[in-house]
Amino acid sequence: MSIVYREETVADLEQIRRVNTEAFGQAAEADLVDTLRREGHATLSLVAAAEDEVRGHILFSDLPIDTESGPLPTVALAPMAVLPQFQRQGIGSQLVRHGLEICRGRGFCAVLVLGHVDYYPRFGFSAKLAQQIASPFSGDAFMAAELAPGALKNVRGRVEYPPPFFA
Ligand SMILES: CC(C)(COP(=O)(O)OP(=O)(O)OC[C@H]1O[C@@H](n2cnc3c(N)ncnc32)[C@H](O)[C@@H]1OP(=O)(O)O)[C@@H](O)C(=O)NCCC(=O)NCCS
Numbered sequence: 001m002s003i004v005y006r007e008e009t010v011a012d013l014e015q016i017r018r019v020n021t022e023a024f025g026q027a028a029e030a031d032l033v034d035t036l037r038r039e040g041h042a043t044l045s046l047v048a049a050a051e052d053e054v055r056g057h058i059l060f061s062d063l064p065i066d067t068e069s070g071p072l073p074t075v076a077l078a079p080m081a082v083l084p085q086f087q088r089q090g091i092g093s094q095l096v097r098h099g100l101e102i103c104r105g106r107g108f109c110a111v112l113v114l115g116h117v118d119y120y121p122r123f124g125f126s127a128k129l130a131q132q133i134a135s136p137f138s139g140d141a142f143m144a145a146e147l148a149p150g151a152l153k154n155v156r157g158r159v160e161y162p163p164p165f166f167a
Contacts, residue, residue: 002050031167046059063161074109100145110152134157134158
């Protein structure tokens with residue numbers, strides 16, 4: 001069955017909760033998605049759907065980098081999830097790739113993620129690119145990807161994650 005990658009609709013919301021809850025084994029990430037959406041932080045919410053079944057989900061939220069020369073339009077990738085029985089079939093990778101393309105098309109310069117260090121580098125994320133960006137998260141799991149070549153070159157700044165990320 002072919003999988004379609006598209007933006008969420010209201011009809012998907014319950015299934016998006018299910019995907020996140022089953023993938024993470026808890027409700028915290030599903031709650032985070034709902035809160036970010038409700039409070040207007042969500043920039044792009046994509047689903048991987050086979051007919052009417054949502055099998056995967058990814059969320060991008062506005063997270064500008066504050067620099068001395070003003071804010072740089074950036075998004076945070078979090079969370080992403082694929083139903084356990086459909087993992088390791090490439091759905092997660094397609095969600096990331098489609099998401100990055102759409103964010104690039106919408107004029108964002110970069111994407112930040114706090115995530116698995118063995119997973120995100122394949123999409124261009126690196127901890128080195130995020131080193132000059134001050135955030136409550138630091139270390140190897142805090143990574144950045146440029147959406148245009150050199151977009152983060154010589155960029156120093158800070159990001160303020162909205163409160164739902166700390167709930
Ligand atoms: C992470 C996740 C979204 C990947 O989705 P997916 O559809 O299985 O991903 P793909 O099929 O495109 O890629 C599979 C690859 O992801 C890797 N992967 C999956 N979970 C991983 C993890 N926790 N750490 C590192 N790599 C992981 C697999 O090893 C596999 O690598 P390989 O291709 O080298 O064998 C999915 O495993 C999931 O929902 N996990 C639980 C929720 C989660 O951890 N979300 C990410 C939060 S940062």
